[in-house]
Amino acid sequence: MNKVILIGRLASKPFKGITASNIEYSRFTIVVTRNYAAPNTEPVSDFIPCVAWRSNATFINKFLDKGSLLLVEGSFQSSRLTDQNxxxxxxxxxxxxxxxxxxxxxxxxxxxxxxxxxxxxxxxxNKINSPSPILQEPAEDDSEVNYDGLTWDL
Known part of the structure; x- marks a missing residue:
């Protein structure tokens, strides 16, 4: 039997994704505090990666945010890949x-x-930390690829 039940908090905002076949998923990390801590030390927390699909993903992406307390019930999965090296x-x-x-x-x-x-x-x-006019001029080399849709004016 492969059954996992976790109670913890979201470590950060969940990552919302959609597969090529239009299925919504959510990748998130849940912070779970261990039951045991050595005397006179702070408790140890584990950061556990999770993935949810379809309606579970929609719920997480729409209603939960960094710090949200939640229960996750699921299964442990492992995969083995060969990297570029x-x-x-x-x-x-x-x-x-x-x-x-x-x-x-x-x-x-x-x-x-x-x-x-x-x-x-x-x-x-914003007024105090505004960049100098020299830094606001467009760069001569506009060949940078904008992968995430964000503009990086340095």
Whole structure:
């Protein structure tokens, strides 16, 4: 029997993806604190990679965010690949069959607001930290490939 049940918090915002056959998936990491800690030391946490598919992925991507407390029920999966250097690489992931949020909607929404504040910059900080005019000029070499849709003006 291959059954895994984890309770923990999302380490970061889940990664939303869609396969070539239009199936939604979500890759995320759950932080789980171990039951045992040596005397006079802090508890140890494990960062466990997970993947969810279809409706579970939609739920995670739509309603959960960094820090959300959740229950993941699924199975342990491993794969072995050969990298570009010919080395065997082992990969491990929990394939989630069931996801359950362990927080109320209000707590989740409050966390989402706080996570957005964490990454926003106030107008005053923006004025202080604005780059010099020399750095804002377009670069002569525009051959950089823009893979992620973000503009990097340095």
């Amino acid at each position: 010919g080395q065997l690489v082992n990969s491990y992931v929990i394939s989630a069959d069931r996801i359950q949020s362990l927080e109320t909607k209000e707590v989740t929404e409050e966390r989402r607001k706080n996570n957005l504040k964490e990454f926003s910059i106030s107008e005053e900080e």
